[in-house]
Amino acid sequence: xxxxxxxxxxxxxxxxxxxxxxxxxxxxxxxxxxxxxxxxxxxxxxxxxxxxxxxxxxxxxxxxxxxxxxxxxxxxxxxxxxxxxxxxxxxxxxxxxxxxxxxxxxxxxxxxxxxxxxxxxxxxxxxxxxxxxxxxxxxxxxxxxxxxxxxxxxxxxxxxxxxxxxxxxxxxxxxxxxxxxxxxxxxxxxxxxxxxxxxxxxxxxxxxxxxxxxxxxxxxxxxxxxxxxxxxxxxxxxxxxxxxxxxxxxxxxxxxxxxxxxxxxxxxxxxxxxxxxxxxxxxxxxxxxxxxxxxxxxxxxxxxxxxxxxxxxxxxxxxxxxxxxxxxxxxxxxxxxxxxxxxxxxxxxxxxxxxxxxxxxxxxxxxxxxxxxxxxxxxxxxxxxxxxxxxxxxxxxxxxxxxxxxxxxxxxxxxxxxxxxxxxxxxxxxxxxxxxxxxxxxxxxxx
Amino acid sequence: xxxxxxxxxxxxxxxxxxxxxxxxxxxxxxxxxxxxxxxxxxxxxxxxxxxxxxxxxxxxxxxxxxxxxxxxxxxxxxxxxxxxxxxxxxxxxxxxxxxxxxxxxxxxxxxxxxxxxxxxxxxxxxxxxxxxxxxxxxxxxxxxxxxxxxxxxxxxxxxxxxxxxxxxxxxxxxxxxxxxxxxxxxxxxxxxxxxxxxxxxxxxxxxxxxxxxxxxxxxxxxxxxxxx
Numbered sequence: 200x201x202x203x204x205x206x207x208x209x210x211x212x213x214x215x216x217x218x219x220x221x222x223x224x225x226x227x228x229x230x231x232x233x234x235x236x237x238x239x240x241x242x243x244x245x246x247x248x249x250x251x252x253x254x255x256x257x258x259x260x261x262x263x264x265x266x267x268x269x270x271x272x273x274x275x276x277x278x279x280x281x282x283x284x285x286x287x288x289x290x291x292x293x294x295x296x297x298x299x300x301x302x303x304x305x306x307x308x309x310x311x312x313x314x315x316x317x318x319x320x321x322x323x324x325x326x327x328x329x330x331x332x333x334x335x336x337x338x339x340x341x342x343x344x345x346x347x348x349x350x351x352x353x354x355x356x357x358x359x360x361x362x363x364x365x366x367x368x369x370x371x372x373x374x375x376x377x378x379x380x381x382x383x384x385x386x387x388x389x390x391x392x393x394x395x396x397x398x399x400x401x402x403x404x405x406x407x408x409x410x411x412x413x414x415x416x417x418x419x420x421x422x423x424x425x426x427x428x429x430x431x432x433x434x435x436x437x438x439x440x441x442x443x444x445x446x447x448x449x450x451x452x453x454x455x456x457x458x459x460x461x462x463x464x465x466x467x468x469x470x471x472x473x474x475x476x477x478x479x480x481x482x483x484x485x486x487x488x489x490x491x492x493x494x495x496x497x498x499x500x501x502x503x504x505x506x507x508x509x510x511x512x513x514x515x516x517x518x519x520x521x522x523x524x525x526x527x528x529x530x531x532x533x534x535x536x537x538x539x540x541x542x543x544x545x546x547x548x549x550x551x552x553x554x555x556x557x558x559x560x561x562x563x564x565x566x567x568x569x570x571x572x573x574x575x576x577x578x579x580x581x582x583x584x585x586x587x588x589x590x591x592x593x594x595x596x597x598x599x600x601x602x603x604x605x606x607x608x609x610x611x612x613x614x615x616x617x618x619x620x621x622x623x624x625x626x627x628x629x630x631x632x633x634x635x636x637x638x639x640x641x642x643x644x645x646x
Numbered sequence: 647x648x649x650x651x652x653x654x655x656x657x658x659x660x661x662x663x664x665x666x667x668x669x670x671x672x673x674x675x676x677x678x679x680x681x682x683x684x685x686x687x688x689x690x691x692x693x694x695x696x697x698x699x700x701x702x703x704x705x706x707x708x709x710x711x712x713x714x715x716x717x718x719x720x721x722x723x724x725x726x727x728x729x730x731x732x733x734x735x736x737x738x739x740x741x742x743x744x745x746x747x748x749x750x751x752x753x754x755x756x757x758x759x760x761x762x763x764x765x766x767x768x769x770x771x772x773x774x775x776x777x778x779x780x781x782x783x784x785x786x787x788x789x790x791x792x793x794x795x796x797x798x799x800x801x802x803x804x805x806x807x808x809x810x811x812x813x814x815x816x817x818x819x820x821x822x823x824x825x826x827x828x829x830x831x832x833x834x835x836x837x838x839x840x841x842x843x844x845x846x847x848x849x850x851x852x853x854x855x856x857x858x859x860x861x862x863x864x865x866x867x868x869x870x871x872x873x874x
Binding site: 443446447448449450451453454455456457458459473477481485488508509511512515516518519521538539542543545546547550 | 655657658661662665699726727728729730731733734737738742743744746747748749750751760763764769770
């Protein structure tokens with residue numbers, strides 16, 4: 200029931216079936232009444248001709264002369280039967296030959312029974328009887344019961360044929376109606392389906408906004424949705440800009456304060472406080488800037504491109520170190536999320552590895568089709584440095600902890616990586632690399 | 647060594663000028679992007695420090711235009727937004743290294759010296775040419791393992807010559823990079839300083855570390871030790 204077209208189809212076909220059912224009942228009843236009337240008419244006319252043809256016989260009974268009989272009454276099992284009966288005499292039409300036939304009880308004078316139903320052998324029949332007294336009866340006044348019976352099987356056959364045809368037509372008509380309705384729904388709901396498809400494309404970052412040309416009822420929704428998408432993108436850009444400006448305007452005074460502390464590096468409590476403030480600002484602003492998800496309409500990020508940019512940056516920064524930075528990024532490895540976040544993640548990990556390695560750093564990236572969408576992208580950064588002991592691995596990911604205080608940097612990089620991976624619902628693990636140093640393995644949303 | 651500092655925050659600019667001066671640099675300063683670009687294009691610099699958040703012309707654009715004008719000296723960028731996107735953009739624009747604000751002056755100095763060393767083709771902070779060893783971090787000089795006492799100017803001349811050991815460096819270039827713009831320029835002073843330097847490094851007149859190429863300038867003649 201979660202599809203509009205299914206709801207419509209069900210809600211239309213139930214009343215339709217009900218309507219057809221009632222129609223069939225009405226038509227069936229009408230047909231039966233009609234055939235009963237024609238049966239009655241047939242019996243009436245047969246009765247009249249039987250009475251007219253009945254003549255007194257020498258034995259005292261009444262019987263029609265064979266010439267005047269309806270041919271059907273002369274033919275055995277023709278389906279039309281007649282009987283004239285009195286207290287002492289009985290005449291039956293030749294058609295009843297070889298058939299047990301009970302026309303019912305004798306009637307009292309003046310009485311007439313309308314249609315009654317019974318069976319002659321296997322044949323269902325309708326019987327009409329009349330009690331008649333002939334004024335010129337040679338045997339005195341007595342009551343003769345005239346009965347005419349007609350087989351119902353032709354009528355029943357007719358009825359069933361009618362019903363079969365009725366049902367056939369109705370089912371055919373209903374099917375035609377439903378197919379037409381389904382086709383109509385397809386056509387009417389086409390724009391809704393198109394909107395669904397376009398929203399999906401926006402979700403996957405294949406397009407930025409919904410297209411134009413929606414019907415009037417949907418164009419408002421499409422326009423508002425587009426406005427929302429654009430507005431959201433602008434809002435995030437402005438938010439990041441503000442954060443950047445905030446960082447600038449907070450850190451410049453800090454830099455001035457530190458610069459004004461003349462003398463050597465460990466400048467007592469004030470210097471330590473400046474370091475602490477710097478760390479807090481750094482951490483909080485970066486946390487705030489990490490979006491933790493793809494904006495709607497944002498294209499997935501090519502991992503290879505980001506990695507190559509960072510590689511050339513780091514090779515320049517670490518030009519003083521004899522460094523080999525290998526990139527093994529499978530083609531078309533995509534990150535579903537924000538480009539800035541991915542740059543931070545890979546940048547921090549590679550920077551960290553470059554800091555600690557002897558000479559080799561390797562980034563491996565690929566997509567794991569068997570994993571869930573939140574863990575499809577695998578990123579591995581490893582080096583040939585001293586590595587991280589099992590005891591330190593959990594500690595390294597904590598905020599602001601430096602495994603070795605001698606290495607420059609604020610120790611926030613790895614904590615930042617941890618936070619960002621959490622935001623994306625991914626996974627981060629640390630173990631030993633075959634290169635000899637630490638290996639950071641990340642699982643992130645990818646495609 | 648002549649360094650340009652492009653920084654809009656006056657206190658920071660002054661402090662950098664003062665401390666870089668103490669560390670033996672000749673310092674030019676610029677207050678905004680336009681000034682920085684002009685100085686970067688016009689002055690004979692060895693290295694530049696450019697803040698990314700500058701008024702009038704963004705630091706990134708200054709770097710880009712300096713590189714477009716084929717200025718090849720190393721550029722160190724200062725950034726308050728310590729994120730990789732900015733660092734990547736900065737280094738793609740042509741900068742050579744970055745330092746995040748607020749910085750320790752020692753870190754800026756170390757990065758500057760590393761950049762200068764690398765620009766001269768040196769990998770380590772110790773410059774070894776035959777018997778002469780110059781330590782750019784400690785600013786000390788040894789000849790055959792024995793320390794040699796040099797004045798600030800003598801040290802600066804030797805550092806300049808040794809960083810680019812093998813290249814010919816004119817007297818004008820030495821003058822320009824050792825003195826502030828408004829200093830009275832007199833090439834005789836350089837000759838006197840080089841003469842004193844030769845006597846201190848090579849009292850027995852055996853090594854001949856500094857060659858004079860008449861009309862062209864000086865060259866540090868001892869071969870670099872490739873091991874370092």
